[in-house]
Amino acid sequence: QVQLVESGGGSVQAGGSLRLSCAASSPYVYRRYCMGWFRLAPGKEREGVASFMSNGWTTYTDSVKGRFTISRDSDKSTLYLQMNSLKPEDTAMYYCAARPDDYCSLRDSNSFTYWGQGTQVTVSS
Numbered sequence: 001q002v003q004l005v006e007s008g009g010g011s012v013q014a015g016g017s018l019r020l021s022c023a024a025s026s027p028y029v030y031r032r033y034c035m036g037w038f039r040l041a042p043g044k045e046r047e048g049v050a051s052f053m054s055n056g057w058t059t060y061t062d063s064v065k066g067r068f069t070i071s072r073d074s075d076k077s078t079l080y081l082q083m084n085s086l087k088p089e090d091t092a093m094y095y096c097a098a099r100p101d102d103y104c105s106l107r108d109s110n111s112f113t114y115w116g117q118g119t120q121v122t123v124s125s
Contacts, residue, residue, distance in 0.1 A: 014087055
């Protein structure tokens with residue numbers, strides 16, 4: 001059983017930055033799983049934000065390209081999401097997820113098997 005624990009959320013003003021972290025219970029997760037960050041805002045559908053595949057490839061949803069960066073520290077079994085130039089529309093609960101496969105799609109959240117409990121990000125104007 002894989003456990004994921006997110007941290008790093010908080011409240012910031014527009015234009016500010018936050019770095020989210022996702023700690024996994026096993027380092028194997030980051031070597032062979034595809035990892036993703038998703039977010040859920042009130043009244044909206046869950047949205048894939050960024051993914052990190054086992055080979056190091058990354059993908060981003062269009063609305064965060066150039067502002068967010070996903071990265072991985074395999075030694076620390078931690079996934080990160082650096083969020084810069086935050087906007088009020090980035091306000092959401094952010095979740096870390098893992099798919100036991102080398103590849104994944106942000107459009108297919110149901111294919112991710114393991115999920116963290118989420119961390120809240122609030123951006124004020």
